[in-house]
Amino acid sequence: MDKKKPLKRPRMDNPPIGARGPIANGPLHTRPLVALLDGRDCSVEMPILKDVATVAFCDAQSTQEIHEKVLNEAVGALMWHTITLAKEDLEKFKALRIIVRIGSGVDNIDIKAAGELGIAVSNVPGYGVEEVADTTLCLVLNLYRRTYWLANMLREGKKFQGPEQVREAAQGCARIRGDTLGIVGLGRVGTAVALRAKAFGFNVTFYDPYLPDGIERSYGLSRVYTLQDLLFQSDCVSLHCTLNEHNHHLINEYTIKQMRPGAFLVNTARGGLVDEAALASALKDGRIRAAALDVHENEPFNAVSGPLKDAPNLMCTPHAAWYSDASSTELREMAASEIRRAIVGRIPESLRNCVNKGYFGSSGFGETINGATGYNYNPLSVAHSTTLEPLSTSAIPTSHSTPHSTLQDTPNHLPVKPESSEVH
Amino acid sequence: MDNSLIGARGPIANGPLHTRPLVALLDGRDCSVEMPILKDVATVAFCDAQSTQEIHEKVLNEAVGALMWHTITLAKDDLEKFKALRIIVRIGSGVDNIDIKAAGELGIAVCNVPGYGVEEVADTTLCLILNLYRRTYWLANMVREGKRFQGPEQVREAAQGCARIRGDTLGIVGLGRVGTAVALRAKVFGFNVTFYDPYLPDGIERSYGLNRVYTLQDLLFQTDCVSLHCTLNEHNHHLINEYTIKQMRPGAFLVNTARGGLVDEAALASALKEGRIRAAALDVHENEPFNALSGTLKDAPNLMCTPHAAWYSDASSTELREMAAAEIRRAIVGRIPDSLRNCINKGYFSSSGFGETINGAATYNYNPMVMAHSTTLEPLSTSPAIPTSHSTPHSTLQDTPNHLPPKPESSEVH
Numbered sequence: 001m002d003k004k005k006p007l008k009r010p011r012m013d014n015p016p017i018g019a020r021g022p023i024a025n026g027p028l029h030t031r032p033l034v035a036l037l038d039g040r041d042c043s044v045e046m047p048i049l050k051d052v053a054t055v056a057f058c059d060a061q062s063t064q065e066i067h068e069k070v071l072n073e074a075v076g077a078l079m080w081h082t083i084t085l086a087k088e089d090l091e092k093f094k095a096l097r098i099i100v101r102i103g104s105g106v107d108n109i110d111i112k113a114a115g116e117l118g119i120a121v122s123n124v125p126g127y128g129v130e131e132v133a134d135t136t137l138c139l140v141l142n143l144y145r146r147t148y149w150l151a152n153m154l155r156e157g158k159k160f161q162g163p164e165q166v167r168e169a170a171q172g173c174a175r176i177r178g179d180t181l182g183i184v185g186l187g188r189v190g191t192a193v194a195l196r197a198k199a200f201g202f203n204v205t206f207y208d209p210y211l212p213d214g215i216e217r218s219y220g221l222s223r224v225y226t227l228q229d230l231l232f233q234s235d236c237v238s239l240h241c242t243l244n245e246h247n248h249h250l251i252n253e254y255t256i257k258q259m260r261p262g263a264f265l266v267n268t269a270r271g272g273l274v275d276e277a278a279l280a281s282a283l284k285d286g287r288i289r290a291a292a293l294d295v296h297e298n299e300p301f302n303a304v305s306g307p308l309k310d311a312p313n314l315m316c317t318p319h320a321a322w323y324s325d326a327s328s329t330e331l332r333e334m335a336a337s338e339i340r341r342a343i344v345g346r347i348p349e350s351l352r353n354c355v356n357k358g359y360f361g362s363s364g365f366g367e368t369i370n371g372a373t374g375y376n377y378n379p380l381s382v383a384h385s386t387t388l389e390p391l392s393t394s395a396i397p398t399s400h401s402t403p404h405s406t407l408q409d410t411p412n413h414l415p416v417k418p419e420s421s422e423v424h
Numbered sequence: 425m426d427n428s429l430i431g432a433r434g435p436i437a438n439g440p441l442h443t444r445p446l447v448a449l450l451d452g453r454d455c456s457v458e459m460p461i462l463k464d465v466a467t468v469a470f471c472d473a474q475s476t477q478e479i480h481e482k483v484l485n486e487a488v489g490a491l492m493w494h495t496i497t498l499a500k501d502d503l504e505k506f507k508a509l510r511i512i513v514r515i516g517s518g519v520d521n522i523d524i525k526a527a528g529e530l531g532i533a534v535c536n537v538p539g540y541g542v543e544e545v546a547d548t549t550l551c552l553i554l555n556l557y558r559r560t561y562w563l564a565n566m567v568r569e570g571k572r573f574q575g576p577e578q579v580r581e582a583a584q585g586c587a588r589i590r591g592d593t594l595g596i597v598g599l600g601r602v603g604t605a606v607a608l609r610a611k612v613f614g615f616n617v618t619f620y621d622p623y624l625p626d627g628i629e630r631s632y633g634l635n636r637v638y639t640l641q642d643l644l645f646q647t648d649c650v651s652l653h654c655t656l657n658e659h660n661h662h663l664i665n666e667y668t669i670k671q672m673r674p675g676a677f678l679v680n681t682a683r684g685g686l687v688d689e690a691a692l693a694s695a696l697k698e699g700r701i702r703a704a705a706l707d708v709h710e711n712e713p714f715n716a717l718s719g720t721l722k723d724a725p726n727l728m729c730t731p732h733a734a735w736y737s738d739a740s741s742t743e744l745r746e747m748a749a750a751e752i753r754r755a756i757v758g759r760i761p762d763s764l765r766n767c768i769n770k771g772y773f774s775s776s777g778f779g780e781t782i783n784g785a786a787t788y789n790y791n792p793m794v795m796a797h798s799t800t801l802e803p804l805s806t807s808p809a810i811p812t813s814h815s816t817p818h819s820t821l822q823d824t825p826n827h828l829p830p831k832p833e834s835s836e837v838h
Contacts (some may be wrong), residue, residue, distance in 0.1 A: 061574070077692075131558070134589055134613060138554035145548045148561060150730045160713045160731035161474070162453055162495040163515075167741060169731070175739040176547050191734040199612040200547060304570045317563045318573035324588040328580060391533055 032075035038083035048336040087113035098342040115359020127331040128322035133192035135321035139292035177201030182234030185241030236264040243270035445488035451496035461749040500526035511750035511755040528772020540744040541735035552705035590614030595647030598654030656683035747753030
């Protein structure tokens, strides 16, 4: 039975189909609704999607702020990192099939729950790699050369009469050549950072439990096999791993004690990797000489409140390491392309960067947004792995090259939900 | 002072004498690094002066050697105040704050310390370049001041002016030690690196795998980020001025860690306000110490300034001071200028009348009028060619006091 008739929506040009029910006979507008959840600007996405979808934006910071219409009808969602989709948030969406994270981390989405709900989650890995690496080096150099603090002293009107005042003001600066830079996670960004750091005379070492042997030889780096060894040996620690269930607060009171006294810390990866209270304490004691953070446990970061409020020798940027006009455009184009692949092709086969394939049922998928042959889906028999696919951690991802399918099939089934009824 | 000093301008009296000349640190207080190197051959004192007006009469009369940073200037009339001075060592590389020609004519050798802190300056230069490209400095300050960034679109707004590095051209003016270190670091970031250096022979660009241009104008035309690494001399004051800025690409970046006099600050301020230069970073300024709250750069946007600190690390500072003290030592125990490793005004000494020691020498008749001097500075003083090391043997010969060129207020002896 057809539960939803297409309704005229004043703001949108084409009525969306009810993705959860069968398509009525006769000509239909097959433009599903794609919503940008936590932003306003769709200018880059529009040219890529407008012929296959209706694009709307929500500019929401939580699902509470999302319009009922979008919750009911959106088939695809695009999102940055400023909104979180936990299981109960995902359950609010009635028609959702694909979420694309405009970014690489998926720690703000419960991808397991999404998979169980039949919602594919894709990310965009590999954008802005060099931007993040360049910013990481900028932060490392600001710590070593004290440039940021010296520039601010000048800006505030301090006069430096001679070299001896420079020496006092530059306290904490260090010579780079011969110091050890320790990289946690040698993925795309970690590698780019390592190769840049070598040119400055750093002795570069890394810890990455997911990479095979011999990678260190390819790049001419040192390697250690425990985090503790890395922390013991490093004068400057830089984090480049994704956040997962194993490494929350990787840098905590205990592991900070394993660091060298007076070491530097840089984090351009994910805020959750660092326990900010422990970091603040270490900075105040001088156990960590200085730190630079582009990411924080709570974002947007508020420098005037929270545990880091009075920490000295701390430099914070607003999750901007990835940003350049070029990288932003590329990122958004890649995200929109993935949505497009989902709409015109099959989920999850047509997706290039699906991160939760393992949570879908072994039967019941390989279906298109606009329809599919009917499958009987029983979520209870879904075998799912608790280990995320390598894409979610720090390994170099293999590219997913699946052919696009333009086959138009009958509406697909979604897993059983309390508030909707199965049809067919 | 503990030891009585010989009058360096007069003959040494017969009999036992204390042969410890006076060495003065002119514009600082801390001699802790210099003392171990000099204390057995000299008496070391400090003046902590910012001009020769502040220097004690005793030092002006008796100092045979002087150590100085860059915060005091010695023009010709300043040099003439010193009655006994034979050697000045600049604790640093630039000698633009000393009239080395006048010093040479007065028989005062001037040495510098080239090659210290090369990597420190290169690392700071890259730090400044990256701060301009990634807007890190300005973003961090916005965070510090409490600005909240609700989402990526606010980041985009705040990060206006940031740029992707790969494919951009970095133009280096002066490929000396520091310029080379900067070039090799920049390559790794994906910069297309080009340089202009009229003093280097052909083929250097091949050694490093860099591009090269042969006029400043070509460099400015092609470059997205200009970085200055040449010394300041009489040919390149205000190298970056209203006219040459117009030759730069609209929206280019400028970095200067070399000498403030290379950049016309008024022209730079104007270009920054109009956005013709997108952002700039200066470690050196026309007037130092730099005062950010006054002067032509006061309200210039997108400007990042540091207080002539690019060279500094504890290690480089110690090495620098040790090298300077060692040069003074060579001057005291050896012969001037033969024992000196980094004397930059040899050409201004007379062809006769020198090769003498501080503590004495054979007598020579010195006539400054016949001194042939070159108006071209030695390569060490200009855009840095790789310097040859000066390895001259130390002489421990004790000779009779040397002559200094005639001065109105002193009399020739011998």
